[in-house]
Amino acid sequence: MVRYTNSPGDVAAFQLTGGFWEGWPNPPSPETHLRLLQQSDHVVLALDDRQVVGFITAISDGVLAAYIPLLEVLPAYRVQGIGSELVRRMLDQLSHLYMVDLLCDPELQPFYARHGMRPATGMLMRNYDRQSGTP
Numbered sequence: 001m002v003r004y005t006n007s008p009g010d011v012a013a014f015q016l017t018g019g020f021w022e023g024w025p026n027p028p029s030p031e032t033h034l035r036l037l038q039q040s041d042h043v044v045l046a047l048d049d050r051q052v053v054g055f056i057t058a059i060s061d062g063v064l065a066a067y068i069p070l071l072e073v074l075p076a077y078r079v080q081g082i083g084s085e086l087v088r089r090m091l092d093q094l095s096h097l098y099m100v101d102l103l104c105d106p107e108l109q110p111f112y113a114r115h116g117m118r119p120a121t122g123m124l125m126r127n128y129d130r131q132s133g134t135p
Helices: 030-039 082-093 106-113
Strands: 002-005 042-048 051-060 065-073 099-101
Touching: 002 082, 030 051, 042 082, 051 082, 065 082, 082 106
Parallel strands: 065 099
Antiparallel strands: 002 042, 042 051, 051 065
């Protein structure tokens, strides 16, 4: 049974394996993944037994704005509502803020629209040589 938590405090790197970074040419190691969870302003984790099966993170100024950079669910756990529950819980945490933004590919926009978000135009930069999170 999947349970949810807002704290990565009891999570170890070995619990962050299984294919989160599908399609990433330079994925973060489990140790780097753990660091990004620990250093995010907000996090919601989905756990099945002791394995992390999904997560969402947000960074925020705590006053007006937040940005959701990552939502990932392990391939074997997709289409079970876990991603939707992660988004719902994160948006609840951020509901006091004026704006909550994220960037996604067009084919994912209907998923986020179901959670009250709307499409917008944005800009981005990607340094794929730094994608692993190591210096």
